[in-house]
Amino acid sequence: MKFVYSYHIPIKDYFCQYKLNQNSKVHFFMILYLAPLQGYTESYFRNAYSKYFDCFESAIAPFIPAGYGDTIKKSRIRDLLHENNDKMPVVPQIIGKYAPEFIPLAKHLYHYGYKTVNINMGCPIQSIAKKMRGSGLLVYPEIVEMLLEKLFKEVPNHISLKMRLGYYKKQEIRDLMPILNKFPLKELIIHPRLGSQMYTGKPDLEAYEWCVRNTQIPIIYSGDIFDKNSFEKLQKRFPQQEKWMIGRGVIYDLFLPMTLKQGNITTAEKIDLFGKFHASLFQEVVEYRNRPKNQLNKMKEYWGYFSRQYKNHTQIHYQITRSNSLEEFAEKSDRILKQEAWRSKPLIDGFISE
Ligand SMILES: Cc1cc2nc3c(=O)[nH]c(=O)nc-3n(C[C@H](O)[C@H](O)[C@H](O)COP(=O)(O)O)c2cc1C
Structure with a gap:
């Protein structure tokens, strides 16, 4: 089915x-x-x-x-x-x-x-x-x-x-x-x-x-x-x-x-779902965290990991970390979501540690 x-x-x-x-x-x-x-x-x-x-x-x-x-x-x-x-x-x-x-x-x-x-x-x-x-x-x-x-x-x-x-x-x-x-x-x-x-x-x-x-x-x-x-x-x-x-x-x-x-899901389905999830996460973070600087930093932290879904991951991560405002972040992430090519599997190297 x-x-x-x-x-x-x-x-x-x-x-x-x-x-x-x-x-x-x-x-x-x-x-x-x-x-x-x-x-x-x-x-x-x-x-x-x-x-x-x-x-x-x-x-x-x-x-x-x-x-x-x-x-x-x-x-x-x-x-x-x-x-x-x-x-x-x-x-x-x-x-x-x-x-x-x-x-x-x-x-x-x-x-x-x-x-x-x-x-x-x-x-x-x-x-x-x-x-x-x-x-x-x-x-x-x-x-x-x-x-x-x-x-x-x-x-x-x-x-x-x-x-x-x-x-x-x-x-x-x-x-x-x-x-x-x-x-x-x-x-x-x-x-x-x-x-x-x-x-x-x-x-x-x-x-x-x-x-x-x-x-x-x-x-x-x-x-x-x-x-x-x-x-x-x-x-x-x-x-x-x-x-x-x-x-x-x-x-x-x-x-x-x-x-x-x-079981496996297609890249097209992933792109669609990730776009919706990302918009929702961004909104939740902005509502939860008080200052724009904290909101921006939190989204940058997540992108340290989200960027690994993309072929061009190093550049994407670099671009995101260079955002100086929430508006700039929104513009950049929007462009990435629309244009960047996905890897078949996210790059998992070096794990997050406390
Ligand atoms: C960044 C980070 C924060 C964590 N915070 C907690 C925590 O608040 N409470 C807890 O019981 N374990 C915490 N852990 C441990 C995880 O819940 C989990 O047991 C551990 O990462 C191993 O599972 P995983 O390989 O699926 O990540 C944390 C781990 C990491 C990497």
Whole structure:
């Protein structure tokens, strides 16, 4: 059956989420989550994306720092405000280490409508990990246990975790798993690298497999899904895996989730969809970010990746970065969208890192 686009009907409705893999003859049930990427997958991106690419079932929002005090200002949860979130279901993420920092924010989010919160135990940034936050928390199983005990007693939200294998060594997740297994966690999202690795090396699939075998908590895979090929290899290795998270892969290739669910789409269709998505993203960024300079810089950041769809990518990126005003940016991007030739696949070299 030929797929026909209609921009008013969610693309998801056209797609059968069951996918027959010809080689393994296994029906895969595929649920895709949008990963939190601070600076990229905020509400302006989620809104524009879900308008034209309805391929993600859910998103985890980039983290909000936990903090003491009961007053939660609107500005702190701006990315999560209902009026800033059009369509894609989103789960808030909190980073911190002690329960009293988490509780007021988690409760506030619950009463505001977020029935699940995710805890960040994966951030590898040294200045954060050194303070026992993000992946730095994985070194201290007793603190994780205390945190979860208190949270499960005191907050009404469901709790999910997003974590790496450890900070220094993968023994850390082996020590932690029996503790995690004691709690009714909703989901465990695992990016199978160590915090100390940042984004170097490859995801450790053996260690991931160990996690799958050693927990009953529903587990989600996150890491290095950059194209159909890498995804299908993962699917073959983990045929029972239903839920996958994609982060950098979708910034590099906006069409990746669609390709995974639907199969290849033509360049003409891509050009058309990208034009519509880009106009929507631009509008969202202008509405969300206060000053023209910030709006322009954000669009330039995205174009560091969008330009890689084009044959003439180096020049295109250079031209965009030379824009001095939003008007100039609008003119240049419009010309590029209308005239520049596309590559058959986006250039994916050197990955975004935090
Ligand atoms: C720029 C950037 C920002 C990120 N921000 C967050 C974040 O706020 N919370 C989080 O849990 N993970 C964050 N991550 C990690 C991603 O969610 C994801 O787990 C990781 O990039 C591996 O998946 P990928 O290869 O699909 O990108 C970030 C990663 C990058 C590159």
